[in-house]
Amino acid sequence: MPQDNNTLRIILPGRLIDGVGEKAQEGMAIAVQGSAIKWVGPASEAESLESKGAQREILNFPSGTLLAGLFDIHTHTNMPGDGRTGEQVNLDDSDEVRLLRSARNTAMAVASGVTTMCDCGSWNRNGFALKEGLAEGVVEGPRVLVSGPPLTVTGGHLWYMGGEADGVDAVRKQVRNLVKQGADFIKVAASGGSTSTSDPYRAAYAVAELTALTEEAHNRNRSVLAHCRCTDAINAALDAGVDAILHCAFYDNDGSYRFDQKTADRLAASEVWLNPTMGLGNANRVRLANLKSERKLTPDEEERLERSTVSGENSLAQFSALVKAGVKLVGGSDCGWSYYPFGDFQGEIMSLHAAGLSPIQAIYAGTRSPAAALGILESIGTVEAGKEADLLVVNGDPSLDLECLRDVAAVFKGGARVPTAKERASLG
Ligand SMILES: [Zn+2]
The missing domain is CATH 2.30.40.10 (Urease, subunit C, domain 1)
Known part of the structure; x- marks a missing residue:
């Protein structure tokens, strides 16, 4: 109405x-x-x-x-949140079906209290089309800020969304191209991730590339959100001066978890926003625990539960220490991904409280801080x-x-x- x-x-x-x-x-x-x-x-x-x-x-x-209204800084509206990987959704679905899913997901998000969210990576032109649909009023949903396909190296995390770009000139051009299409911010896969041809424990881009794309984005008044699954990528993102680090996980190149004090000190001394995405792991563990109470888990599910429990503990300990050191946390669910459907950004806000933010601080991390990170606090967020x-x-x-x-x-x-x-x- x-x-x-x-x-x-x-x-x-x-x-x-x-x-x-x-x-x-x-x-x-x-x-x-x-x-x-x-x-x-x-x-x-x-x-x-x-x-x-x-x-x-x-x-x-x-x-x-x-x-x-809540502001979720990290979502994927094309994704179903039913456990299918990005690569599966790339093979199974057409862009048309993925766009219809976005329409459903945005309706669920706004009904749950999210009035603004970032789509941090969708296929091809889908994110821009979704925005047009929202502006026309044919789709119901929050204000949606979109990145379009994330910048990624050839074969890097999320390459199948259509944003591969290598080298300083190519990343500059890709940022300009995305802004031309209507990108509100820039998302970059600074490390690999779940994509099988990528390595989550290695920095994907050279610092020179990250710096060039960040400079280009800032010159067009766009924030840069960097996906970082390892310590090397976090440091490269800090060198480049990105605005927000998504996941921000302290893994070494060999895939082992290690709290890195030097990196922690750098993060605390910087102005960068950190999005822990701990709610995603929690949602996954709750699902497996519920399954376990109904039936025996398969060996694969047991192994995943075990792995997720360990990484969840590492993550909670890491962000608790970082909060004490004075970092700035921002709420982003990563919903659509893994087993995290749209409609419960609240789970991510609660995980920030578990890491040491007071309830009010956790609420601010899910309302005003994302607006500050995206440079739109003058119009929303409070x-x-x-x-x-x-x-x-x-x-x-x-x-x-x-x-x-x-x-x-x-x-x-x-x-x-x-x-x-x-x-x-x-x-x-
Ligand atoms: Zn994500």
Whole structure:
């Protein structure tokens, strides 16, 4: 339902987490007109707000908490989140089917409270087409920022999406080409990953290539998000001055995990945002544990559970130490990938709390920090007058218990109310 300018909508929540203060505030109200937040202030003053002929509408959520809509910095809308690998989806599906899946995934995301997200890699023109569909209103979903196909070396991670580029000149040209098509940010596979022709434990690009593409992106006011599955790639990404490091896993070239103090110190001293993607591993382990309670796991599943448990422990210990050292974490689920379907970015936010962020800090990592990392904090990410009215109301107080984030009472995108997952389900 588009929000018209003739209505002044006053929202009275039990608590407000505005994204600026250190804690939830009681007795606050906000006013929304058109697509923007018009006013934020004490509920006692809402009554006397000048509506200048506009119709007034009051929305009461006495047991609810109002906060900025969630912002997931790391998703893959083309992917099903059903355990199929990228390579399988490349072989099994056409671009048309993948694009239809994106439409379904974006609808699920916004119904769960995500009002902005980054698509960090989709096939060919799919990401750009999705954006066009959203802008036309033929697809329902959050604001979606897209990278298009990630830059990757020949045969590198995600090569099948169509973004292979080697050498300084080619990566510069590819960045220009993506920006021409409508890329909002640049994603680069700075190490290999699950793609069988790539090596997750080696830096994929030379520092000169990473530096050139970062310079090119920054010159066009685009942030660079670098996928890094090993310590060498993290250091190369730091040398190049990227804006965010995805996964940020401390693996040596031989595939062994080792906490690297020197790299940790560099990360803490830098301004770079780190996206741990710990929720992805958690989702995987929960699925296998549930399966195990129903039936005997196959030897392959047992092995995967064991491997995932070890890497999850390493990851939690690593990010707990990094948080103590003072790094900046940002929330990104990587949903669509592995067994992480769309609709529970909350799981990733909770994993950041497990690594040592307070509940409020974890909420900020899933609202304002992604906006800061993408350079759009002036228009979204907090509940402040003048910003887009991208809002989430949840039942209970998530500053005391983050689980409340999953109990969604209302979602607003650009001032317009969007049906929640629960409301959709009740329609059958
Ligand atoms: Zn990813």
